[in-house]
Amino acid sequence: MEASDARLWIIEALGMRLAEPAGDTLSQRLYAELRALIQQRRLTPGSVLPSSRQLATALGVGRNTVLAAVDRLIAEGFLLSRPGAGVFVAHWQPMAEALDAGDVPVSRLSRRGMRILDFSATLSERHAAFAPGVPALDCLPRERWQRLLRRHQQRAPAGWFDYTTEGGLPALREALCDYLRLSRSVRCDPGRIVITQGAQQGFELIARLLADVGDSVWIEEPGYGGAQACFHSAGLAMTPVPVDEAGMDVASLPTDTPTPRLIYVTPSHQYPRGVTLSLPRRTALLELAQRHDAWIVEDDYDSEFRYASAPIAAMQGLREDARVIYVGTFSKVLYPGMRLGYLVLPPALVDPFRRANARLHREGQYVVQAALADFIAEGHFVRHVARMRERYRQRQARLRDALAPAVAAGLSLSSGQAGMHLVARLDSVELEGALVTRAREAGVQLSPLSRFYLQAPGEPGLVLGYAAASEAQIDTAGAWLSDAWFEWVGKR
C-alpha cells in the first residue's frame, strides 16, 4: 500500500468511526481508532500518516484534537515522528499467537493459592442467623460514631492523609492501652501497641517477621481458618494440636512433633469450640514457649463477651516475661468493615514491626483511628461492650429457647459462658452435611464444625453464631433447625 493511498483510506476509515455517537472525547476516540488500525496491521509499519492539518480538515475536527491523539501514539511507540519527513507507523512486532487469558484455568493457581481457597470455606458471608463471628450490626451507635468521624474529618492534619510509620495514631494507642490494662489485664504501654488494618494483618506480620519458610507453627484443632490461611501462605508448617475441654492440649502431641517457632492460641474463648484454656495449661504453654524460644500468638478476638464472670485475663499479662504477642481486633466489638486491629508487642519488637508494617502493608485510616480513640477515651466503647454483652446473653438465651425441644431430645450444645456462638454436637458427618445443605436452601447459614479441622475427619457439629441475628431471625432459624434435627432423628 502506498503512502498516498493510506492517506485517503485512513481518513475514510476514521471518519466513519468518529461519526458514531460515544461518550469519549473526540481526541480519545481518534487515538483509539488509530491505535486499532495499527494493531490490526491495517496501517502497515513504515507508512506515512496524513499531516495533522490534513487529518483535521478531512475529519472536521480541531487540529489540537489530532495532535493530542498523535502525540500520545508517539509517546506509546506506535508512531514515530521524523522531523521534516512526517509521522510514520512504527515497526513493531505483534505477538506470535493468541491465548485466551479470559480462560485461565484455576489449576494455574499456585499450590498454596489452591490451599488458601480451601480455608475460605469457613468465611461468614451474611450477618444473619447463624453466621459466626459477626457482631450485632443493628445495635451500632451509628449517630455517635458518625459525629466522631465528622469531628476528625474536619480537623484532620495533612499528615493523616500521608504515608505514616508511627505504628498507629498515638491517641488511639493511648486510649486502647488504658482499656487493655484495665479490662484485659494486658501488660502494656502505648509504645508497645502497633495498630494494624485488622487482626489478619497482625498474623501476617508475625508470620513473616518471626518465622521463616518451613518453620513450625502449632495451631488449635479445630481452629480459626483466617489465621491458618496467613500461616500457610507464609510458608509455615502447621502442626494441629487437639483441643479438649481445657483448651489446646499440648501434652497430647507425640514426642517427635517439630518444635514450634509460633504457637497460635485463642485462650479466652477457643475458636470455634468455645472452651477456655486452663491456668495450668497457660503456664505450661508459657514455659514451653520459653524453652523453645518460640512465640505465643494470643488471639483475643471476642473475650469481652463473657456472661458467667468478668472477662478472663489475657495470657499476655500472666508474667512480665511472657513470650506472648497479643492480637486484638475491633471487628467483634464494633464492626468488621472498620478494618482495625492491633498488636501488643514486647518492646524490642515494636520498631521492627512498625517498619515492616509500613513497608509491607502501609498504615492508614487515621481519621477512623482518631474517632475510635475518642470513642474509647470518652467511655462509649466500654458502654457499648456492656450493652452488647447483655444483648448477646439475651440472644444466646433466645437461641437456647428455640432449640430447647431438640436439646430435650438429646441435641448437645456447648456451655456458652462466653462469645458470640454456640456449638451443637452432631452424631455424624452425614447429619452435618444434610443439615448444612438443607439450611442453605432454607436461607439459614449453618457452619459445619468439621470444616474447622485441618485434619479429616473433623468432629461433626454446627457453629451457631447468634450475635448478629435479630431476635426474630433467631426464632425462625432456631425453630427451623430444631425441626430439621427432629426429622433426622425420626428417620433413624
Place this chain on the structure above:
Amino acid sequence: MEASDARLWIIEALGMRLAEPAGDTLSQRLYAELRALIQQRRLTPGSVLPSSRQLATALGVGRNTVLAAVDRLIAEGFLLSRPGAGVFVAHWQPMAEALDAGDVPVSRLSRRGMRILDFSATLSERHAAFAPGVPALDCLPRERWQRLLRRHQQRAPAGWFDYTTEGGLPALREALCDYLRLSRSVRCDPGRIVITQGAQQGFELIARLLADVGDSVWIEEPGYGGAQACFHSAGLAMTPVPVDEAGMDVASLPTDTPTPRLIYVTPSHQYPRGVTLSLPRRTALLELAQRHDAWIVEDDYDSEFRYASAPIAAMQGLREDARVIYVGTFSKVLYPGMRLGYLVLPPALVDPFRRANARLHREGQYVVQAALADFIAEGHFVRHVARMRERYRQRQARLRDALAPAVAAGLSLSSGQAGMHLVARLDSVELEGALVTRAREAGVQLSPLSRFYLQAPGEPGLVLGYAAASEAQIDTAGAWLSDAWFEWVGKR
C-alpha cells in the same frame, strides 16, 4: 501458713492496697491484688480464702464487689470453689525461670524479617521536599470529599459494616472501570476488578495465589522496594533485570536465568528511574509471559501524571490475551492514607482472588469506597487529576529552576516527562552519602538512588519528589541542594 492465719493476713494486705487512690473500680483492684498475691505465692496453693461476706465486711466494700473479683479468679483458674467447703487457692505451677521479654534482640527476627527491614530503607516518611511518591496533600478537595463521606456514612446499609466477599463495592468497580477504559486504555469490566486495601495488598495476593515458595519473580533494577518486600516475604526468588532508557531490558539477562513465574514492571513510568517501557519491549515481554506461562504484574502507580503527551496506555490493554494483572492505587492520585487500590484480573482469576482476599485480608471501608465511587462518577476525580497534573508540572519546573545553577555546572536531571519525582545522577556513592546525611541535618529528605538497587553497588543519585512539597519548600530545599552540590564540586 494455716488457713486461719491466711484469712487475717490477706485482709490486712488487701485493705492497705485498696485504700490507695486509683482509677479502677474497687472490684477490678481487688481482683488484681488477689491475683498478685497468688502469683507471688504469698497466698499458697490449697489455702482457704475468707468468705466473701467476711472479706466484704473487713475491707468495707460491697459483697458484690468481692464476688465479682472472686468469680473472675475462679473462671481464670487461680481459685477453686468447692461447694460447702469454700474457696481455695488453686494448685498451679509458676514458670521455672524468668526471661526478660522486653529485651528480645532483633536477631531473633526471622531471616526474612531482617530482609524485610532492609526494604524499609526507602520508605517516605514526611510529605516534604523531597519525599518521593507522595502527592500534594495540600491540594486535596477536602470539603467535597467530606461531603461525600458524610452522605454515605448516613445512608450506609448494615451490610457495609459486615464482612464482605464481593471484591469491593459494585458502584466503585463500575465507576473505576469507566475511568480505566477511557483514561488508561485498560480492557476491563466491573466484574474483573477486585478492590484491595492499597496496591501492596494486591502484590501480596498475586504473590501467594500465583506463585509458590522458591518460584522466580523478575523485577526491575533499580525498582520499588514495597513490591519487592511483598515478593520476598512470600518466599519468591527475585531476579533483578537491568533498566535502561527504554525500561526493563529482558534481553540483557544471561541465558541461564530462571524462567519467571511473575514479572513485575512499571511500564508507564519506571520507578524510580522514570523511563517508559518501549513498545517493542512491551510486546516482547507479553510474548515472553505467554511462552513461560508467567504473569506480568503491571504497576501503574502514577501514570496519570504525564506532561508531554496524554498518559501512556496500559500494557494490559495492548492485547485481549495479555497475561497481565493490572495493579492500581489511589494513593498517588488522592492520598496514601485512604488505603484503597485495585486489581484488574482476567475473568478466571476473579473468583479465586476475591475469596483469597476475603480470607487473607478481609474487605472493608465500604463507606470510603462509596464516597470514592461518587467522586469518580461525578467527574471530580478526572478534574482533580487534571488540576494536579498542572500543579505537578509547575512544581517540577520550580524544582528545575531551583537546581538550574547546579545543572548549568553539570548536574544531570532525568527528563521528567511524567510522574512525581526527578532523578539527579551523581558521580559517586560518596557524594550520594554525603548529601543524604547533610540533607537530613538540614531537614531535607533525600532518597539515595543506590538504595533502590537490589544488587550492590547501585548507581548513585537522588530521587527527588516534588509533588508533595509546597513551592516555598521546593525553593528552599532546591537552593540548599544546589549549594550543597556546588560545595562538593568545589571540593574536588
